Amino acid sequence: MEAQFLMFLALAAVALAASVMVITRRNLVHSALYLIVTFFAVAAIYVLLHAEFLGVVQLLVYAGGIMVLFLFVILLVERPGTGPAGKPMRWHAAASGVLTLLVAAILGAHFLRSGMAPPGGTAVLGASGGNLETVSLALFRNYLLPFEVVSVLLLVALVGAIVLARPRA
Amino acid sequence: MLEPLHVMILSLAMFSVGVLGVLLRRNAILILMSIELMLNAANLNFIAFAWAHPDVAGQVFALFVIATAAGETAVGLAILIAVFRNRSSIRVDEIDLLKG
Numbered sequence: 545m546e547a548q549f550l551m552f553l554a555l556a557a558v559a560l561a562a563s564v565m566v567i568t569r570r571n572l573v574h575s576a577l578y579l580i581v582t583f584f585a586v587a588a589i590y591v592l593l594h595a596e597f598l599g600v601v602q603l604l605v606y607a608g609g610i611m612v613l614f615l616f617v618i619l620l621v622e623r624p625g626t627g628p629a630g631k632p633m634r635w636h637a638a639a640s641g642v643l644t645l646l647v648a649a650i651l652g653a654h655f656l657r658s659g660m661a662p663p664g665g666t667a668v669l670g671a672s673g674g675n676l677e678t679v680s681l682a683l684f685r686n687y688l689l690p691f692e693v694v695s696v697l698l699l700v701a702l703v704g705a706i707v708l709a710r711p712r713a
Numbered sequence: 714m715l716e717p718l719h720v721m722i723l724s725l726a727m728f729s730v731g732v733l734g735v736l737l738r739r740n741a742i743l744i745l746m747s748i749e750l751m752l753n754a755a756n757l758n759f760i761a762f763a764w765a766h767p768d769v770a771g772q773v774f775a776l777f778v779i780a781t782a783a784g785e786t787a788v789g790l791a792i793l794i795a796v797f798r799n800r801s802s803i804r805v806d807e808i809d810l811l812k813g
Contacts, residue, residue, distance in 0.1 A: 552719060559727065655718075682772075702784075
């Protein structure tokens with residue numbers, strides 16, 4: 545159990561540092577690569593919390609699919625060294641920081657007011673047949689309708705993305 | 714001893730970084746990346762509570778969140794390409810057609 549906590553601390557530090565790097569880098573490609581580091585650390589935390597299947601899905605969908613899409617669009621859209629730097633907005637950074645602190649304080653207060661759950665175990669999540677069997681049984685038995693709705697949503701997103709990005713004839 | 718509270722603290726910090734990125738940066742692609750950070754923070758909470766209770770429903774919902782995030786990213790990036798084609802810029806402070 546102690547090893548689990550130490551691993552979580554290390555992975556949390558990596559995830560947090562990488563996500564700060566994502567929003568501070570000037571070069572968009574660097575931001576995307578740091579975002580991949582964040583996704584890897586989060587996937588490892590999933591595995592630590594006995595969500596092995598979700599960890600694999602996280603790597604396949606985020607690090608494998610979404611980030612390739614991001615990098616393609618960055619290379620299509622970004623022209624380094626062109627365009628004005630934009631007017632500096634001094635009050636903008638301060639207002640953003642205050643707003644972020646406000647959101648964090650409200651969320652944190654909400655978290656603290658909610659009843660604290662005890663540390664979990666593997667009893668249900670990894671029961672006979674492992675995590676993949678448990679998740680897929682729940683998915684296809686209890687959540688079949690949401691699953692179908694999500695597949696329709698993905699189809700609509702696919703068609704919409706093609707229509708939006710298609711050049712005008 | 715790892716407790717759900719620790720994961721919640723990490724989730725809160727990652728979400729705040731995402732909010733700061735959306736508010737602070739003016740590049741639309743980076744705003745989309747910050748939204749991905751926030752969705753990941755929410756997913757961390759789902760997984761932590763699924764582990765704490767323990768109930769596999771949290772993991773199923775995290776799966777739905779990942780699918781929705783994939784669709785959101787695809788449509789968002791397609792919109793960015795369309796905007797770039799029309800305005801030759803994806804800086805959100807230059808896209809002010811609706812400003813009075």
